[in-house]
Amino acid sequence: MTDVSRVLDVADKGLEQSLDRLFDLVRIPSISTDPAYKADCRRTAERIVADLTRLGFSASLRDTPGHPMVVAHFEPKAAQGKVPHFLFYGHYDVQPPDPLDKWTTPPFEPEKRTGKDGVVRLYGRGTADDKGQLMTFVEAMRAWIEATGTLPIKATILIEGEEESGSPSLVPFLKENKAELTCDAAFVCDTSMWDAKTPAITTRLRGMVKDEITISGPRIDLHSGAYGGPAANPIRILSKLLSKLHDKNGKVTIPGFYEGVGEVPKEIKQQWQKLKFSDRKFLKEVGLSVPAGEKGKGVLEQIWARPTAEVNGIWGGYTGAGTKTVIPSQAHAKLTFRLVGKQKPEKILKAFRAFAKAEVPKDCRIEFASYGSGSPASEIAETSPLIRKSAKALKDEFGRETALVGSGGSIPIVRYFKDVLGMDSVLIGFGLNDDALHSPNEKYNLSSFHKGIRSWVRVLDAVGR
Template sequence: MPDINRILDAVDCELDRSLERLFALLRIASISTDPLHAGECRRAAEWIAADLTDLGFEASVRETGGHPAVIGKHLDGSRHRVLFYGHYDVQPVDPLSLWETAPFEPRITTGRTGTQHIVARGASDDKGQIMTFIEACRAYKIATGTLPIGVTMLIEGEEEMGSKHLPAFVEAHRDELAADVALVCDTGMWDRATPAITLSLRGLVYEEVRVRCADRDLHSGLFGGAARNPIHVLSAILAALHDETGRITLPGFYDGVAELPADVRDEYARLNLTPEGFLGQVGLKVPAGERDRLLIEQISTRPTCDVNGIWGGYAGEGTKTVIPAEASAKVSFRLVGAQDPAKVRDAFHAFVRARIPEDCRVEFISHKGSPAVSVPFDHPKLECARAALADEWGKPAVRIGSGGSIPIIGDFKRVLGLDSLMIGFALEDDRVHSPNEKYDLTSFHKGIRSWVRILHALAQ
């Protein structure tokens, strides 16, 4: 194996040119949700394909039915192979008036603590992140002339609009995307000085429920006390979804929810995520989840149920004394482990129907569900990556779960049979999806160095 210090020196020497390349990509306004920017999305794909070609990859822009994707391959007959995934598309920039400078004119600023930031739309999500991996490959090529393992890159252009064409694309190119493990750089650090590997993403069940009682809105002075009020009915049902300890009361809901390994729970406890630190930033202080769980478990590795919206009756100016004919709500369940979205949906429907009075009716609108995705805590590549990150950052990488979702991760497992190590260098204050999005210069620089170490470790 080559001397890793020689490769890391190449990262440091190349940093200014790495920033120039990142800035060139950031200048492309690849807003996937806006049809007016379709040409810019294609231009971003072409830019990445050209950059990978310059690096010695066999790279090309591929059609998907929507915005194009890029596949780049540098295999060299290697026995070991990784699939790297990221996305070049970005969120819209509205409201433009809140940006301090033009969102597609990247710049480096210095914060109040002296930290330098790269500011532009896409700096953190996800152009800065994908360029950490591409620049790590570049440093390896500069120092050694090759890569230590086979690398296939899949960079898409529709993540910010749900990756709707990507599952079929992955299915159609499954042989070309074959690998031992997927690497995903669309996540973050635990904190400014502590690296993290995300091992689980929660799944989702999303339901709309509508309760109907009378055949029209009623005068509450005439019918009040006798006629069923659907808001009362629905509110009581929604309130019954949790017990006094914060547990969700659907029968069978916790089937497939495993306990954390003892060493991981101890690791979480040592992180000391406090209600004051986490909830205080939004004006709260008391966790509302399961009382016997750590706060970090509540937000990442435990399932949840939330009412996302509720409406019915009169909500305009002034008064209108009616008993409404119907009331509606939107309810979401975040799933973990081996929970089955179909079983959770069926249990919710049964739970609601069992509580509907005899002369009322209920109907549901079911939206797409997705199972949770997780990587085993004893995955053979995990400790390899953790050790590499520890070498760069000087402390162990935290093994965490994410409360959100990256839909394609499930397709990598389902279609390609690949587990995904989600290793990112974004920070909580990066203002992702907001005006003045930024990516710390340290995240970019040490992110490149981290990927060099991970590639080096995986090759061994």
């Protein structure tokens, strides 16, 4: 028997105990946003520390101004040469369970139920987000250690307790413990599969930069009869400016906007096509039917691999009941730009501002509000050895090609690991779209948990080689 099949065997035989340990964690209401549960958050962290210590990790609870962190290290025995060192991230805190009356069984009394469809699901707050997920790699490591006495890699585990409340302590903690936490790369387990049968690795997350503009014209609001004609109207100037942001093919017209935007490799495009994603269904769900955005690009490419310029809000003049014959003195708009590839947020902001200024006539003014410097996209090359090895390991478990997917939004932890620790993140998770994260009756499929553990057993082996 190879190491991996021995370890998988141990993981399978120990599944019931793995479930017990998960349920023990779910029973503690570690709601990070509500101060009433502060002691429960701490108790959850202590339990994880105790468990990892028993496993042979040097584990500790680290106090922060908020809820404590769990940090644990494992030195593999008899490491031949240099083994890679990876960080594994999850969070033990959960969202409040309200509304309680919508739960079929109490949120902190986890239950395994078989549905009419024959699918076994684990119900309870945190079963999916993120206790069930983080336990997939913990249980995989346990199986490795039980079967072989060691791990095929050097491992550091970081479990935080403030993810659901915006991670206020995380960046300072990463900075203070930079040397201890910096690894070759991070594995983050807080994302989903493509569907119940298809594993996924998220390799592309868009960045973002925000801006707000105010165009000022006349000193005061004017009578549109007395001044209509000669007086510049800031709303007209603003709407003309905004209408020029895109051309008839949906491309952004700001000069230099597409600098650093690469084409999606053919191989990846083909893979996305094979996912059989329905653009029509996607739009129909939100009451639309006509695809907007860049012509010739499908929905997946648009949200995973293309940048955008969006107007989020626009206001000015009289918007109350009835009418008012006025030429307003000011008009405003809020904008966001989603970024991909090597687009630099500060350059995009500069280019947009130059573009906007050029649209404003001489006796009007434009001002910009500052919303920080934004963040670039986080992308990890689909061809990188770490992605290839992880994707192959997941394929071996599921018997299906691993989908290398993107996410239109951002996942802050990935940015923090990159900015503070200089590490890339590999996002592997086993959640499903219907897990009801943050909602009543949150669940994690038993198959997500079981195959998740088995997947990590294989990933650890693959990336250790």
